[in-house]
Amino acid sequence: MQGxxxxxxxxxxxxxxxxxxxxxxxxxxxxxxxxxxxESVSPALEEHGFESATIADILKAKGKSADGSWLWCAxxxxxYDAVKSMTQHNVGALLVVKxxxxxxxxxxxxxxxxxxxIIVQGRSSKTTKVGDIMTDENRLITVTPGTKVLQAMQxxxxxxxxxxxxxxxxxxxxMVSIGDVVRAVVDEHREELKRLNAFIQGxx
Numbered sequence: 001m002q003g004x005x006x007x008x009x010x011x012x013x014x015x016x017x018x019x020x021x022x023x024x025x026x027x028x029x030x031x032x033x034x035x036x037x038x039e040s041v042s043p044a045l046e047e048h049g050f051e052s053a054t055i056a057d058i059l060k061a062k063g064k065s066a067d068g069s070w071l072w073c074a075x076x077x078x079x080y081d082a083v084k085s086m087t088q089h090n091v092g093a094l095l096v097v098k099x100x101x102x103x104x105x106x107x108x109x110x111x112x113x114x115x116x117x118i119i120v121q122g123r124s125s126k127t128t129k130v131g132d133i134m135t136d137e138n139r140l141i142t143v144t145p146g147t148k149v150l151q152a153m154q155x156x157x158x159x160x161x162x163x164x165x166x167x168x169x170x171x172x173x174x175m176v177s178i179g180d181v182v183r184a185v186v187d188e189h190r191e192e193l194k195r196l197n198a199f200i201q202g203x204x
Contacts, residue, residue, distance in 0.1 A: 054146055054147060055143050055144065055147045055148075055149065055166055056145035057149070058180050058181070058184050059145065059173065071089055071091060071094055071175070072094055072095040072096065072097050073097075074096065074106075075097075075098060075106050075129065075134070076129055078125065078128065078129065079114060079129070079132075080126040082094055092110060092111045092163055092177060093109065093110040093175065094108070095172055096109055096131070096134045105140070105165070105167070106137055107135050108165060109130050109134040109135075110162070113135070114133070117133040141155060141164060142165045142166070143155065143164055143166055144166065144167060144168060149188075152176065153181045153182075153185065156181065163177050
């Protein structure tokens with residue numbers, strides 16, 4: 001993960017250096033044109049580049065049916081029911097809410113919690129409550145829709161987590177996984193390559 005982050009942080013500079021390197025081998029008049037054009041459109045490239053992508057962009061791309069905002073369980077649900085819900089919806093984590101509410105967040109339960117605190121310890125998932133093994137709200141790491149994708153990636157890497165809830169105030173907006181974040185970065189890289197190629201070809 002650290003390798004992905006480091007590559008992402010230097011990626012923009014590498015691509016831009018490649019453009020200037022490309023310009024050096026051209027005729028002086030053409031080279032001057034490319035450099036002038038590059039300097040004039042560089043802010044636009046930055047504005048649309050992966051550095052500006054946010055968590056809101058990921059949620060929008062996933063769509064309401066897949067953003068995870070409607071997937072949750074309660075602290076008094078059995079771990080068995082929570083894991084069953086994860087399996088049915090092909091997700092690796094669920095937000096946990098306090099009984100009788102859909103807005104008051106109590107924590108998060110993940111596949112790792114199930115493996116480490118149920119399977120490894122030989123406990124019963126049908127008799128153990130979600131609240132007994134979840135990561136509670138005081139230790140919950142969250143992001144907002146406005147959080148930059150690269151910041152979210154760094155948070156997930158530093159804390160060794162694979163899922164992170166998206167909150168606006170205290171309201172759950174959705175859930176993003178490390179897979180969502182990596183895909184977003186890769187997609188933005190592809191788009192930036194297209195923009196830079198269009199720039200070299202005179203499309204800007």
